[in-house]
Amino acid sequence: MSAKPFAVGFRVEHPQELVDTIQYGKMAGRPGLPPADYRLAARAPSGRGIYSFCMCPGGEVIAASSGPGEMPVNGMSAHARNSGFASSGIVAAVTTDDFGTGDVLAGFDMQKTLEARAFRKGGGEFGIPAMNLMAFLRRKDRNLSRGKALCPRVVRANLAGILPPRVEEDIRYGLERFGESMRGFLSQEGTLYGVESRTSSPVRIERENYESVTVKGLYPVGEGAGHAGGIVSSAVDGIRTALHILGKYSGQRTG
Ligand SMILES: Cc1cc2nc3c(=O)[nH]c(=O)nc-3n(C[C@H](O)[C@H](O)[C@H](O)COP(=O)(O)OP(=O)(O)OC[C@H]3O[C@@H](n4cnc5c(N)ncnc54)[C@H](O)[C@@H]3O)c2cc1C
The missing domain is CATH 1.10.286 (GTP Cyclohydrolase I; Chain A, domain 1)
Structure with missing residues (x-):
């Protein structure tokens, strides 16, 4: 068995109407057009890749915990894609250099640590911690927007400090770049949920x-x-x- 790279970050959610307007422009809302999706990627100055993952048009944010004391999130779209919200993981690649030790299971340990932090920030009862996207980026308090999450509760929390500091900085960098390539992406109506940590297996x-x-x-x-x-x-x-x-x-x- 060997350790392998994977990716960690947050899930970002917007009203589907906003994503449709960004992607379709004046054509947004025309009959026959499906709920719009997107695919984003950037490279941080550190060299780390930041990208959107598992984009779910018209979907829901899912509490994907498989055990006590952990809160990983994921996303899912039902066939109709009609929830009114669009979400996507915004994740940064992490390699064995980020895991801290050379142990083959070090990636799992990192996952567990981040998910335990998210669990605590979510109130400790399987609530998902969530933060206004602009509050995270501008480091100012802002209200949460309405969203669609499948979980016992969504808890307003400061998501700073869940990810390793270097990874968090790179996620901030990636989000700023995504705001440039998709005008309107950086919106007060955006919500971040933590923590997107099960992108792929940390071992092979x-x-x-x-x-x-x-x-x-x-x-x-x-x-x-x-x-x-x-x-x-x-x-x-x-x-x-x-x-x-x-x-x-x-x-x-x-x-
Ligand atoms: C909310 C959510 C949304 C997702 N959305 C998408 C998507 O839109 N598109 C996409 O491509 N992927 C998506 N995924 C990821 C996708 O589900 C996985 O990539 C895929 O299921 C992996 O398949 P697998 O067969 O390797 O493992 P699994 O589907 O996890 O199958 C493993 C099986 O092993 C069983 N098992 C575990 N331990 C034992 C044991 N000890 N004894 C016996 N049986 C055991 C489990 O019960 C399970 O049935 C999503 C995941 C989640 C959680």
Whole structure:
């Protein structure tokens, strides 16, 4: 098993109407136009990549906790994409240099630390901590805008201090650049939610011909094992591995 880079940050949410106006201009609201999406990327002076992740038009912010004392967030759009809100992870790449130690599980430890901070900022009862986007950027107190989050509660909190300081600075830099490429993105109506920390696995279980290099008969597959990211690539990885196993035991090539 080896440590691998992943990405951490916040989830930003805007009214869908605002994103439609930015992306479609005068055509916004025309029948037949789907809720607009976006894809953003920037490179901070530190060299770190900052990018939008899992953009969900007409979707919801999701409390994606899988255990006590942790608050990772994610996003999801139902088929109709009609929640009235658009959200996206705004994340910064983190590498083994950011993990603090050379331990193979150091990325998990980092994830746990950030999620515990977000949990506490959210009040300790699975509330999602949230902050006005401009309050975060200008370091001034501003009210929260209305949003759409699937969780017990949304708690107004200062999100500064959840991420490692260098990562937080790079996220601020990235958000400013995104405001330049999408005029209106930096809006009082924007909300940040914390913490977007499960972008991909912080480890990879090494394999050769789909089989673990250390444990024979074990087939590490999909996102958690570090071989895929997202629904489709995980499914494809599973299908390929299954075909390989079928071929191995039937003695036939299956692709
Ligand atoms: C809210 C949310 C929204 C998302 N939206 C998108 C999206 O729009 N597009 C996209 O591409 N991806 C999205 N993802 C990510 C996507 O869900 C994952 O990338 C994908 O499911 C990974 O597939 P997987 O098969 O590797 O793992 P999983 O789907 O997590 O499957 C692992 C399975 O193993 C089972 N399991 C775990 N431990 C054990 C055990 N000890 N014994 C037996 N079974 C066990 C689990 O119950 C689970 O069924 C989203 C994720 C979340 C949480």
